Amino acid sequence: MNPDHSHFSIGINLSPEDHDPTVLFSGEGKPIHGHKIGPSVHDFFLIHTVLDGEGLFQTGGLSQVCRAGDTFVIFPGSLFSYQADRTTPWHYVWIGLQGEATAKLFSEIGITRDKPLLHMEDITEICAVYERVRKSFQQSAYPRLESLEASGWMRLLFHHFGIANRSILPAYPQQLPEVIDRQIDQAIRWITLQFHQHISIVQMASTLGYHRAHLSKAFKQKTGLSPKQYLMKVRMDKAKELLGGTLTIDQISSSVGFNDALYFSKQFHKWSGKSPSDYRNLLRS
């Protein structure tokens, strides 16, 4: 129990990440009348969402009374203070975050150092999410799993913030990509991920709902290469990478989708002007 609060509950992450946005801790509390924190500075991100009552949040040149539905964010290194109202002190939930990528996550939902506030009318759902984050740290015997669970709920929280802020988020591009463009992107992605397996252009075209000739033409327009050439390029690039390691030519051939090491060798020679073993020797010399 925290003596400054009439109600207080917290969960703490024992296994935080350095880069990915990670929940450090999460809590819920109702401070006593006039309770004040700051002016001070944190080295992590801290989000508060007010459930009821009111209080004053100050950072930089900003001074804002926050009530139910308001969320304010404290950025690392920013001087801040916040104080519960003397007659109707706020009841709030909070989450501390760290990770190099966290600022980007905030900017994606329209929250920046200059604009660290947002408001949502209905906080029922978000309260439940806050609670799930908190409980993530109170159930498991495995700190890493707790952290993963909390991260998942934290991202859902950001989704809710983004929805609340959608009126100020950048609009979608005026011109949405043509359906075929998106299908080609999917095909490229598919090839990039599945290059080590047998990929049939007919099957891929059929899956995407196009005639193979149509897909090939569109593919070439977008990439400058036919699907088969593109697949070969991906395979050869990967093979070059693997030749820097210790796998045999046969193993590399199989790893990049060739059942026949000889055929792989022929293709590699065609693409690079060298046999796989010559290329490997060159890498090692």
Place this chain on the structure above:
DNA sequence: TTCAATCGGGGCAGATGCCG
């Protein structure tokens, strides 16, 4: 000398690219 790894040539069936 043996054996494994790699490479080269040739042939064939099926897949692919291109054009009308």
Place this chain on the structure above:
DNA sequence: CGGCATCTGCCCCGATTGAA
């Protein structure tokens, strides 16, 4: 979209090289 020319992928067989 269909047809045809070309290419790909795979299978032979045999040669070369280097390590054990």
